Amino acid sequence: MKEKILIVEDIFIEANNLQMIMERAGYTVSGIAVSVEEALQMIEEDIPDFVLVDIYLKGKQTGIDLARILRQQNIAFIYLSANSTKQTLDQAKTTFPYGFLVKPFREREVLTTLEIARYLHANSLDAIMRKGVDNNKRFVLPDLRQYGFVGDGLRLQQVLQHLSIVAPSETSVLITGESGTGKEKMAELIHRLSNRASRPLIKVNCAALPSELIESLLFGHEKGAFTGALERRIGKFEQANGGTIFLDEIGEMPVDMQVKLLRVLQDREIERIGSSHAQKVDVRIISATSRNLEKEVADGRFRMDFYYRLNVFPLHLPPLRERRDDIPALVDYFLDIHCRNFEKSAMAVSPKVMEMLTLYSWPGNIRELEHLIERAVLMCEGNTINHIILPEKIDYTPPPREERVKTIQENEREHIVEVLRRCNGKIFGKGGAAELLSMNVSTLNYRIRKLGINKEELRFRE
Template sequence: MGEKILIVEDIFIEANNLQMIMERAGYTVSGIAASVEVALQMVEQDTPDFVLIDIYLKGKQTGIDLARILRQRNIAFIYLSANSTKQTLDQAKATFPYGFLVKPFREREVLVTLEIARYLHANSLEALLRKGTAEPHPHTIQDLRVHGIVGDSPQLQRILQHLLIVAPADTSVLITGESGTGKEKMAELIHRLSDRASRPLIKVNCAAMSTELIESLLFGHEKGSFTGAVERRIGKFEQANGGTIFLDEIGEMPLEVQVKLLRVLQEREIERIGAARPLKVDVRIISATSRDLEKEVAEGRFRMDFYYRLNVFPLHLPPLRERREDVPALIRHFLELHCRNLGKPPVTVTQKVIEMLTHYSWPGNIRELENLIERATLMCEGNTISYIALPEKIDYMPLPKDDRIKTIQENEREHIIRVLRRCNGKIFGKGGAAELLSMNVSTLNYRIRKLGINKDELHLPG
């Protein structure tokens, strides 16, 4: 081992304790500093491999100020702090640390965090990007279109460049983004472009797992290990051995399960319930969440050490409203896809509809767009879609996270009711709702029955 560690801590007892932990583990402590000024002098004299930094130090400068300088010099650092408020985490996150130790901490926590930091530093985004420029990936961004990746926006191109770099690197990936942005598709693509492509990709929806059964589901159990265990069960991690496991909605995972998974990530072994000995597994971890995990950590719902284990290589997928230039290409892609799936001849869409959809805010992101195009394709009775029902007010701003997003059916129901009121309840003939909606009368009547629209809701005069 022998890496040099600089400790930046202004409380002597804490610094001395850290030094003893480091030296017992085989690290070399190059110095102890109580302020940023002294720490920078020590860095100039003997560049350390890692720096442990307390956030609040003597003097005007904080550990976060020091971290910014270390980041510029490509020196790995870990924060030490008794304060894990949301504000502190936000400031710390902006410096891209390699770990975060919350006081008081145990010896094993310190050593595990250092192990993670070593791995993160060796496999950081910058390091992988450097490797990527030196060793070009056999696939190109154009090749990804075969896998249903559609769009030419700068945001998407940057994501795909990073994806091509990380796919063969076998490192853990955390995919973040709002619901419906395509996190699962990105996970599938990383697996397909990796050396594990011929091995299984096992998907686990963490939000759908029962806390009582999760250990058996993930790690398996032996016959007779508990009441109801009538046969041996192979868990998800064992099924994924040699391949990839995709942990979707990882932010929903209960704390007690996070502890068990952290051990799997650290030791690379699982233990079936009732088994006599652990079993080594070779599994790549890809996880995804629509939650703000830093906020979850700050509020005590997500373990910080587990977060840093997962967040080795982050990929953030922007919402569709931030890459509107991709909407026309996505519309054409989904039209072709669903015409083929439905066995229909090719269908086009008018430029007016494209412009309307491009300016819509898409709170449900790509998933909402695909569902809308699928329904429009199904209902289209000619070869051109000239109208698609959207909410009356087009919202250009993202909806607050606490607001419930209406379903497409709810939006369609409200829109048909508005049109019927405008037509005074008239469905067919000149100026009727069917004409305004560009729908066949029988189709509109079917939708009215299907959506449960009744005359009383229209509040017609007389």
């Protein structure tokens, strides 16, 4: 039996639509509330497993106010929104929702978002500590070295954990990260691990599309549709039918084309220029950007409804400077590749060079590291790279260790982590962390989230 869902939505048509979607999928709708006060009364009578909550509701309190209460009670929730300002979006994100759904609701997106939310809630820090699950357990993925995802650092493992959730699904994915972090390789990997792996993966660099040809390139055109259209052209979306389309640098897409792409996302159909009828396309959309799309939305350069449609499941690739622990593994990986490419025997880098590589800031990220290793392999005459030229001047001498006074927040974080370790992750009940800290359970859960404590750093005692 699937979970009970409480719908908090003050527009009857929207609430009724959601209820029908939920019930068709086998969920039980425990009630429909139009205000925070009514929702709290319903929760007191019958605690739901999930709450779908509109941000704007009748009464003085908003859905964000309700979300804060739901967090304290450890009830999972997903926001519903038609259109929100960046300020409202930022406030909503502080409550750590399990997803966003944008009106008008599409059944497949609703159910996919709910499935993802179920998984994330079941595998949250609180849930893992309550269940006593082995915190060293990781998702089993195929060998990812061929895609350049190398290393055991926590930041990379978090990305791969999210990858294992979303890859087999049909949901849209938005990959964010600086240039050179591997967004295109991540898109390839998602496609390879999906049920569409045997179908086409069509890549489109939105930044390189001439503005006057974008629509024709994406949707195609009929013969004679405009001057120079000497024959029918099949667009990228039709080429990707049954497979995946990767829209790289989606932040560069002109606003007028965002409207047309939004229609494709909603209706899953395209219309060639010069054609009198639309045709269905079955494509999964993966997009990527190095821009801050929330800022672009706030500045009016990117449509909020389009952003929400793309951002069903976000994947953020951290810059290399935040993955310094992975640099030695990446260096060995690229050495192996380019030694084989240049038909040279195996090489290594000296400790001094490795120290230089680890201290460097890597503005070009993994792409810059690969090019640097490729050049070093080509120029090296022996089996050890003892000298390397980096693009910017930095002091490679390790800074002297200084005793620094820790902040109150840092001390509090260390103290809570140590208590959680002593309690083997147990938060509430006799001998739990809340009891040892003389702290309310909901307050402790809030502090854990606020301080960014995650299960990987706890290493529960045997």
